[in-house]
Amino acid sequence: MTFSFGQLVIDDEIAAMVKRVVCGVDFDDELMGVDLIKEIGIGGHFLAERHVLDHLATEQIQATIIDRRVREDWQADGARSLRQVANEKAKTILETHTPDPLPDDMVKELKRIVKKAEGHH
Numbered sequence: 001m002t003f004s005f006g007q008l009v010i011d012d013e014i015a016a017m018v019k020r021v022v023c024g025v026d027f028d029d030e031l032m033g034v035d036l037i038k039e040i041g042i043g044g045h046f047l048a049e050r051h052v053l054d055h056l057a058t059e060q061i062q063a064t065i066i067d068r069r070v071r072e073d074w075q076a077d078g079a080r081s082l083r084q085v086a087n088e089k090a091k092t093i094l095e096t097h098t099p100d101p102l103p104d105d106m107v108k109e110l111k112r113i114v115k116k117a118e119g120h121h
Contacts, residue, residue: 006087013066065085
């Protein structure tokens with residue numbers, strides 16, 4: 001059996017995107033910035049507005065491995081593939097992450113399950 005930690009990182013990013021879509025998108029006047037659209041006008045520049053910046057972090061998936069830059073910037077930065085970036089992130093996680101310990105009651109339950117399973121062999 002083989003396992004790709006880089007693929008796991010890619011799958012995690014995809015799962016985050018799917019989760020965001022499943023949660024749905026709101027279209028109320030405040031979120032859509034109706035007043036701001038009226039103020040700036042159709043065709044105006046919105047990306048630097050505080051309203052957009054405030055909602056960007058919660059309304060758009062903050063990708064960690066998918067590169068959304070324009071092609072020229074991506075190429076100037078080494079043109080690394082998604083696989084390369086995911087493998088680099090996986091390596092960093094494996095080298096630096098310290099998981100939180102499981103609660104004692106969960107450890108006890110897992111040991112009970114394992115002991116029960118071993119008794120059936």
